[in-house]
Structure formats: C-alpha cells, structure tokens
Amino acid sequence: MDLFEYQGKQFFAGYGMPVSPGEIAFTVDEAVAAAERLGTPVMVKAQVHAGGRGKAGGVKFAATVDDVRTHASAILGLDIKGHVVGRVWIEKASDIAEEYYASFTLDRSEKKHLGMLSVEGGVEIETVAEENPDAIAKVWIDPVDGLSESECRSWVAAAGLPDVAVDGTVDILLKLYTAYVEGDADMVEINPLILTPEGQVHVLDAKVTLDANSVFRHEDYAAFDETQSRDERETAAHKIGLQYVGLDGSVGVIANGAGLAMSTVDVISQVGGAAANFLDIGGGADVDTMAGALEVINNDPAVRSIFINIFGGITRGEVVANGIVEALERVTINSPIVIRLDGTNADEGRLILEPHFSGSLQMAPTMLEAAERAVGLTATEGTGA
Amino acid sequence: MSIFVDETTRVVYQGLTGSQGRYYGLLNRDYGTQVVAGTNPRKAGEDVDGIPIFASVAEAVAETGATASCIFIPAPGVHDAVIEAAEGGVKFIVSVTEGVPAHDEARFYNHLRRDFPDVQLLGPNCPGIISPGRCNIGITAGHIALPGGPVGIVSRSGTLTYQALYELKQKGIGCTTCVGIGGDPVPGTSFIDCLAAFEEDPETKAVMMIGEIGGSAEEEAAAFIRDHMTKPVASYVAGVTAPPGKKMGHAGAIVSGGRGTAAAKMDALRSAGVQVGLNPTEAGELMARIVAGL
Secondary structure, eight states: OBOOHHHHHHHHHHTTOOBOOEEEESSHHHHHHHHHHHOSSEEEEEOOSSSOTTTTTOEEEESSHHHHHHHHHHHTTOEETTEEOOOEEEEEOOOOSEEEEEEEEEETTTTEEEEEEESOOSSOHHHHHHHOGGGEEEEEEOTTTOOOHHHHHHHHHHHTOOHHHHHHHHHHHHHHHHHHHHTTEEEEEEEEEEEOTTSOEEEOOOEEEEOGGGGGGOGGGHHHHTTSOOOHHHHHHHHTTOEEEEOSSSEEEEESSHHHHHHHHHHHHHTTOOBSEEEEOOTTOOHHHHHHHHHHHHTOTTOOEEEEEEEESSSOHHHHHHHHHHHHHHSOOOSOEEEEEEETTHHHHHHHHGGGOBTTEEEOSSHHHHHHHHHHHHHHOOTTO | OOSSOOTTOEEEEETTTSHHHHHHHHHHHHHTOEEEEEEOTTSTTOEETTEEEESSHHHHHHHHOOOEEEEOOOGGGHHHHHHHHHHHTOSEEEEOOSOOOHHHHHHHHHHHHHHOTTOEEEOSSOOEEEETTTEEEESOOGGGSOSSOEEEEEESOHHHHHHHHHHHHHTTOEEEEEEEOOSSSSOSSOHHHHHHHHHHOTTOOEEEEEEESSSSHHHHHHHHHHHHOOSOEEEEEEOTTOOTTOOOSSTTOOOBTTBSOHHHHHHHHHHTTOEEESSHHHHHHHHHHHHHTO
16 A cells, blocks of 8 residues: 555654654645645645656745645646646745655565665665665664664664764664554655754655555554555455456456466467456455456446456355356346356356356356457457447 | 475364364365364364364374464464464464465564574465375365376466466376465565475476566576576466556565566576476476476
C-alpha cells in the first residue's frame, strides 16, 4: 500500500519525527484557506502515487495567497504519469541549507533490513547509485537485533554528514527505523531530509509503502487502503478480495495461483493476443469467488473472450466448475469462455461442466491450446456479442 | 533417493484441528506421509481421525518422534508457530500459509539462522514439498506426480509447480523431489538450497527450476548453477508481460525500478547454461529432451 506524501508525514509524525505543519486540500478554495491559516510562504504539492512530481510541475513555491490560488488551480487536475491530481498538500515552506537522503527497506538477497543514507539528497537515489555509488552509506540490520544508537552513529559518520547535522539525523533515523518495523513498512524514504540554515534536521518529503499483509495488526491502515490508485476494474475486484491487475488487452484471464496467472498472461501474448487483466483467484476459491471474478471480467468493456485456467491443488475442480455454472446462472456473460481444468478432482469438475458446453463455453486440453482458442475468439467475436 | 523428506519423515501438523489443516493433513496421510501428530493447546488429548493432538510441538516430538512440522495456522500466528516448531525440536518446517507480514518473515528467518542453524524452513506461502511415492507435505495433489526420477523440481509458484509435475508425468518422467519455495520476499528455503541438495542427490540427474519476476533469486541461482552444478537444468520464468510497479499476486512478484524482470532472469539463466522455455510446456519439452539424452 503506497501512502501519499501527507499520509507518510502523518505516519512519521506519529513516531516523533519533525515534519512541517500543513493541510490537505481537495479544491482551490480549500488550498487558499489552508494557506491563510498556515501563513505564507507555503509549498503547494501534488499528492499522487508517482515519482517525478517536481518535473511535471506538481510542486510549487507560493510566496502569497494569490500564488497559492494560481498554483493550486494549475496542479489540481494535472496528469502526472497517468495519475490525475485530486488533492494538494499545503505546507509551510522551509529554508534549506543542505539536502540528504535516508531510507530503509528489505534487502531480499541478504534477507536483512537495508538502511541507506547519502549527503546527495533531493535527487533520485537510483541516479546517485549509478553515478556516485560511494556517496551512499549502507547499513545491513539483523531484524532480530534491530538498529542500536551506536551502529546508527557509525553509519551517519560513514555518510559524511556535517557535525551540526549528526545528532538530529541519528534521532530521525532511529525513529524512522522504529516506524519501518513497528509500522510494517515495505519501504520508508525521506528525500530530501534537510538541514536548515538554523542547524535543524527536518523531514521534507515522505515516501512510504506499507505491507498489506500486516493490516490485521494495524486497524488504522484501512484508511490508506481507500486511497490506493486503482482503476474502476481494480476497485471492483479489490472490493471482493480478488488479486487483480488491469492490463490493456482483450482476453480476460482467471487463474488460480499467482504464477499460473502470470504464465497465462504470458502465453496469451506468445500466441499473438493480449490479456485484459491478471487475476489470481487464489487457494480455497469457492463459488462466490469464481462468480465474482467472472462478474468483474464481464464488466470490462475491453474483454472479448475469457480464458479460465485452473490447475487444482488447493482449489478443487468441482468447486471451480460449480462456481462457473452458478456464475453463468447469475449473470449474462458477454464473451465466450475457454476453460482449461486439471489437477485435484478435475474429472469431477469436467462432469459438472459438460452439460453446459456450447459455442460460448468450451474446454481445451492444454494451456497453449486454450490460449490460442481464446485469442482466436477475440478476432471473431464483437464486444457484447 | 530424494531431498529433505522421504518415507522416514515423521510429521506433526500445527493446526491439524482447523479445516484446512484437517483436509490436507488427512490427504497427506492418505498419500503415505507419516502424519504422526497434530497440535492445538486447547485440544490436547483429542485426536483427528486417529491422529493424536498435543498441546505443543515439543510434546508431539517427545511423544511421537516427529522430525518435521507442517504449519496450517492463520498468518498472524505463523511467526510464533515457526519458532515453536524449531524450539520443539523438528528439523524441517513447512509453512503453507499465505499473507504473513514480511517483517515477521525476516525476523523468524534470521532467528532460525542464528539459533537453529540445522533447521530448514520451507515457505511461508508455499505449496510444500513432495517426494513422490514417499512423502507429501503440504497442498500438492499427490496423484499428479510420478514417483522415481530422474528430475528434481524447485519452484517459486504453487500452481506452476503442479503444472511442471503434470507435464513431466504426461511424458512418463518421474520426479525425485519437488520443492515449492513460495512467492514471498523472504523464503526460508532458496533456489540455491535446493539446487545444492539436488546436485548432491545421486538419484536426481536433472533439475527443473521455475522462477518468477521480482527480487534477484533467479540471478543468484544462475550464478550458483554456473559455478557449482554439473547436472543439467531447464527453467521457466513467469511474468514476461508483467507491468512494472504492480504486485502480481505474490508479495514477492514485483518489477521495481527496472529490477527483477523476467527478461533479465532468463538472460542470466541462459548464460549459465540453463535451457530456458518460454512457457511451462516448452520448459517441460526441454526437460524431456534432457532426460532422453541422459
């Protein structure tokens, strides 16, 4: 789950890190009112789940309330890499002497947490890593031990921050690590972490990705779930708990298992078609799950055929078959369906399906053959036929 | 021969009294796995279809001589269940549950590595392990695997693992052991752990490896194959068409910042001498040709 910058800052503030006062605004008038309350100068910052906001014109300095009106009008509704700006964060402007970079994430190779700190902040860390890798001080942290203050101090020393910034940075990094662990974050990043001319270290930006698997111990994360960027199809699928990713093609895909679903999308592409989606109905899929999956795909106007690819392990064939039969009774499916079914109780599943076979519901013995038929059907079937 | 588990493996099921635990525990027993115990602190002294329930893994080990555990416990309880299994004295732990927080995984992985270095964890979020004809721990449908050899299988994806077993069986090719390492960011058992074990196993003559997008496990495996393996490897990597920045179902399956793409993984494997198929069927055919040439 990706947080907006302002949500990230509120998340950080909850762990005692210094962030600037600010307010969220959904309209120009709200932005102006926020600036009047905060007192100018302020920054007007687009809140989107995409990088490169500054370059796209989504971050502006406003010296006066009139400037706020101008900038908020320009930024609200702006398209940044396919994300339309629906809210702006109005924040008290800060004086900047220096810009640093700090982050924690999981190093999957080392299977330890990785902290990165650099005096070259304010630019993309990937660029620094490529052009000047020595400018990034790294620390690997054993999740059992955590990060001690002395380790943190040596790490900050290795990064070469000026003396005046050391204490403030150590304090923020220790809190950032606590937020990362206790908050079950996949990634926390402050870029830039700034040193003010007065010698204060301060969080100026926040990028936070939370682990969706941890919501059972963070009830408040439900609010973040609601602000994820999803298209209409993804929202509908998410509502009924399906693992769905929208794609650009015309073959609707339902598969059980993430690997099989990915593979199904790949095979459709190999035989010359394109999948409309990735959809993993997962283990333990029941009638409702299958019916829901079919409904979500059926509502996608780009879909012209549907490929259901099931290999039974945790999902039993007759459960899948019953789901398909019941879904067909519940909704009128607009597109022809090709099914490939194998594994646990596949024969029982086939027996349930057999009476329903027709031109718009057929079975293919292999994944490749099913993909070919499904792609072939997109060429012969008109939408809604 | 097989790797990690065989007919002598005695398994305790943590969560045998739950619906999933019971369903798969009994299926595993029907397959021939020695399912010797279950645990549930509130149901100690009861039984599940004749399988005795103990309050803890330690008690189950003491009473039944269990050597492995299989965890069918909801995600919030998996961290404690893994530690309980290691402290209880089993040497092989299979964690099937999906949805375990990554921080929990990182914590118990490092905890085991430090305090229980001889304990092997498989998973979480994995289908388990099957040594066909000998032992099946987890959720794999046993009938889709042909016992014998000469192929060992290691895979990050559940259903693609079944797919591989099935493709090989269709071709009359047996499997020594099939290990599903799971699709999470911190798998307890890595590709390399399995490749090294298959290289040592005299009955395994070739290895099928199934990867997917995200992380760098396939690249690391490729380096291991190049430097340490004499046995031929065929491979398939899922997610060629996956868009960047989107998790494809598995928590670990994400292309981010241009890293973790299927193309890069396939290149790394090819340059290590691995035969790479563009779909599961093609990988199966490549493996059949390898087996024919053995």
